[in-house]
Amino acid sequence: MSVFISGATGFIAQHIVSQLLEQNYKVIGSARSQAKIDDLLAKFGNNPNFSMVVVPDVSKLDAFDEAFKAHGNEIKYVLHTASPFRFDVTDMEKELLIPARNGTLGILQSIKKYAADSVERVVITSSFAAIINFAKNNDKSFTYNETQWNPDTWESCQANPVQAYCGSKKFAEEIAWKFLEENRDAVKFQISTVNPVYVFGPQNFDSDVKKTLNTSCELINSIIQNGADAAIPDLAGQYIDVRDVAKAHLYAFQKENTIGKRLLMSDGDFNSQDIANALNADFASLKGKIPVGKPADGVLGGHFGAVVDNTKTREILGFEFIDFKKTVDDTAAQILKVDGKL
């Protein structure tokens, strides 16, 4: 039996595929084109346990039909990671909300149609974005946990691309739980969601280090690339390493205690100053080439605003998360190595 993973070309998904293959699973991945498939299969050394199918655009509700018609009876676990994560959008509905929501609903409908008897577990890559409350985010007396939901509506989240992306993750996750509630008798699967904060860490393959990286890693890359006089971006959030996020996706279908759970993946707070501090402290080759900013303005080890309490998730998973220094340093070391500057 196989694990199906949508959006296998993604930053997080490639780490998941890598961990699945290490554990000897048979993996079927989806990507938007045959060229992307050929490239990814080659990167994984044409591993005989890894095959792929084309699923062009998850905005179409029947996008996954062909894949599940052909392979449904071989698939026991489904990991749905494909979803747009970008802020350079002009049409919030078309580019973010619809693909996120329809992709999630569509894959569940295809399972129901073609793999209702074989699929036992479904893991949705959701996000802290489905939990965030913009009105409370800077309020130190507010605490987030695994039970909360982003209060934005379909209309209100279209205020700007960041809010629209967060809304897209809320509506996608919400529709998954609703689908299960309405179809409990028609499908056999259970759902778990993985809700990460900002995900850092190296690309699974050095060859994926391009001038611009995926949205979350680009935060680190931009500080490395923009020069000593560039302003340090005014951004604070929480961080988690991609290898832990991938591991949580495996736990989310392998373990019984993850059934019906939202795994809120965060190791703590950071701001952009903390990234600059880590890079300045740990990479001699960056001295004088990146901004110093105001080192005392970092928030590492404390909170810039609302507190993320993921005690329940940590208890369920039972493994230590990679810390800030390692996740930033490993991201930066790979970028510098590929640039020949380490």
Ligand code: NDP
């Ligand atoms: P990437 O941009 O690297 O991966 C996104 C994946 O989704 C790619 O495989 C992409 O395909 C695919 N995709 C996007 N839009 C469509 C579409 N319309 N139709 C088909 N496929 C599509 O980002 P990440 O790996 O960071 O993100 C993966 C998941 O993790 C997303 O669901 C994201 O919301 C979530 N997440 C990410 C966080 C982070 O900090 N990185 C934090 C929390 C959640 P292609 O390669 O062809 O572009």
